[in-house]
Every structure is written in structure tokens, then in C-alpha cells.
Amino acid sequence: MIDRDRLVATFVELAKIDSPSGEEEEVARHLVAALEELGLSVARDAYGNVIGTNGEGEGEFVLLSAHMDTVEPGRGIEPIVEGDRIRTNGTTILGGDCKAGVAAILEAIQSIKEDDVPHLPYQVAFTREEEIGVVGARNLDFSMIDAEWAVVFDGEGPPSQITSSSPTYIGFDFEITGRAAHAGVEPEKGLSAIRMAAELITRLPQGRLDDETTFNIGTIEGGTVRNAVAENAKVSGEFRSRNLEALDAIEVQLEDALRQVRELYPEARIDAHIHTEFETYTLTEDDPATVHVMGVLRGLGLEPTLRPSGGGTDGNVFRGHGISSVVVGMADHGMHTVREYVTIPDLVDAAHLCEELLRRE
Numbered sequence: 001m002i003d004r005d006r007l008v009a010t011f012v013e014l015a016k017i018d019s020p021s022g023e024e025e026e027v028a029r030h031l032v033a034a035l036e037e038l039g040l041s042v043a044r045d046a047y048g049n050v051i052g053t054n055g056e057g058e059g060e061f062v063l064l065s066a067h068m069d070t071v072e073p074g075r076g077i078e079p080i081v082e083g084d085r086i087r088t089n090g091t092t093i094l095g096g097d098c099k100a101g102v103a104a105i106l107e108a109i110q111s112i113k114e115d116d117v118p119h120l121p122y123q124v125a126f127t128r129e130e131e132i133g134v135v136g137a138r139n140l141d142f143s144m145i146d147a148e149w150a151v152v153f154d155g156e157g158p159p160s161q162i163t164s165s166s167p168t169y170i171g172f173d174f175e176i177t178g179r180a181a182h183a184g185v186e187p188e189k190g191l192s193a194i195r196m197a198a199e200l201i202t203r204l205p206q207g208r209l210d211d212e213t214t215f216n217i218g219t220i221e222g223g224t225v226r227n228a229v230a231e232n233a234k235v236s237g238e239f240r241s242r243n244l245e246a247l248d249a250i251e252v253q254l255e256d257a258l259r260q261v262r263e264l265y266p267e268a269r270i271d272a273h274i275h276t277e278f279e280t281y282t283l284t285e286d287d288p289a290t291v292h293v294m295g296v297l298r299g300l301g302l303e304p305t306l307r308p309s310g311g312g313t314d315g316n317v318f319r320g321h322g323i324s325s326v327v328v329g330m331a332d333h334g335m336h337t338v339r340e341y342v343t344i345p346d347l348v349d350a351a352h353l354c355e356e357l358l359r360r361e
């Protein structure tokens, strides 16, 4: 049986282990031990993702997934349990994203094991570096994954909240090289990389472009000192959309801007690197994982709601590898802020959902 107190204790223990993106080793080792204790055979792939397998039982292999890393400020987290909520002391995030998902999965497996419930064969993937562009999932060794469908516990809100669609995410980096010169003595000999960066940026869109499309310049750096014409500048940004035509239009605009600025400054060097981080999806009514998850939710008396997301998850990557994946809520609210909190009744529901998904009828 799902044990509320044990589930909360598991979550609190996990939240206290620092695991900002790139520093997941301690929590990974903790999770390997926990899964082994639960009787799974556990392996790490070359990238350090944790993959547990319980191949017993008959039926289709299902994959349960959550990520191990958190955003900052995420060090020295002190979770506070207060009534039906778990919150922070206001100086850090809670890390409910995604440790609420991890805790729900562990509790479901524990419950199934204790009650000796007949279950589907299943795998668990706890990934690294989700928060910095689903890097762990993109490096996941899919030859180790047998599952045909997956449930990713990485959404906001209650587990009945299903992420119905997610955009394609494209990142870009410009590296601009001009020519340095003394700003006061011979500025005419210089070629300002910062000026060129500005010319580029003003030819690009910014913010929300339509219902499904956003564009952002995230960082700009360049120059060395106040009194020198800047030789180098770097600009990074990203754009996302669920509409592939909108993405194409932005790429055309990007290329146009680059061409124009290169024509304005033929002596400069402007390198551009445009890279797709993950691809869009939209759930359909007949999608196998969607049908399954919605049926199980209704069986638990939870009415599924479908909501589009502007972000991506490991689910985008799994789908790209032909694994039908559904992203569900994991009881977390106020993600990526110091106001983040987990609602315990929803967390219990997430564990119930996970348990029912594994149960063999």
C-alpha cells in the first residue's frame, strides 16, 4: 500500500541531497542503492544515467522516468513539512522538480513489492542534466531500454495534469570577430564586434511571437576594456514553437540578419551555430501511452486534463526514439523559484498513478 509518511520521508531525504545539473553523482549513487534494495537490476550508462530493470511479469515493458538534477539555488535545501505541503525556507528551490517524481516512483515500486502485486515488466530511468537542455536523455543509451511506452513524472501540478504538447526548441550561438583598436587614438582602425552584435540583434524578433512561438536572446558578452574597440562578442539565444512553419520562418529571418550584417561588415567574421535541442510533439487521442494513462487516472477517480507546455522534458527525447511517452504532473508548484512547494495529497496520487500503471490487470 502507498504509505504517505514513508513517501514524504523519501522525498525529504532526496531533496536534501544537492544535485544541481552536472553534479548528480551523490543522488545517483543513492538511487542505485534504493533501486537495488527494491530488487531491480541497476546499471549506469556511459553518461551516468541510472537505469533499473525488473523484467518479471508479462506484458509490455513500461518505462517510468524522472530526472535527478535540479536548478539553482539548489544547495543546502531544508524542506519544511507543514500540513499538506512541503516547502523551502525561502532561500532555495525545493527540488520537487523532479524529486517528487523520483519519490513517487520509488514508493510505487515499494508498495508493489510489499503487496506482491502482479505487475508488468518495467524499467526506471533517472536521468542527468534535464534542466540544461535534456542533455542526460539525449545521451541516454537507448540500447539499454526495452520499454515500448513511458510515463515521465516531470509536469507541474497534480498527476492528472497531462502535458498535451511541447515545442521544438532551437538554440543558437553567434561568435563575432572584429578588430581591436585604441578607442581614443585610432578608432577608425577598429571594427567593433559589439556594434555588429547589436546590428544582428535588432534584426531579430523578441519575446512571444504567437500562441505557440517564443524567441529570446539570452546572453551577450564581449569586449575587454572600456577604451578599446571590442574585437570579440558572443550572443546566445533560443526559439521554440509547436508550429514547424513558424520555426522555418524564424530560421529564414536569422539567416537574413546574418547575411545583411556580413554585407555591412565584410571584414568581420561572424560564425553562427544553430542547433535543435529537442523536437515538438502533440499527443493524439489514439496514442498508446496517452490512452493507457488516461484510463488509469479515471480508474483512480482523477479526471485527466490536457495542457500544452512551453518547455521540453525527457519525454520529447523518448518520443524521438519511438517510445510513446506521456508527461504527467508530480505534485510540484512554483517550479524553478524559491516559492516552490509540493502538495502531499497530489504526491500520494502520483504514487498511486505510478502503482496502477505497473499493475497487471
Ligand SMILES: [Zn+2]
Binding pocket: 067, 097, 098, 130, 154
Ligand atoms: Zn523537471
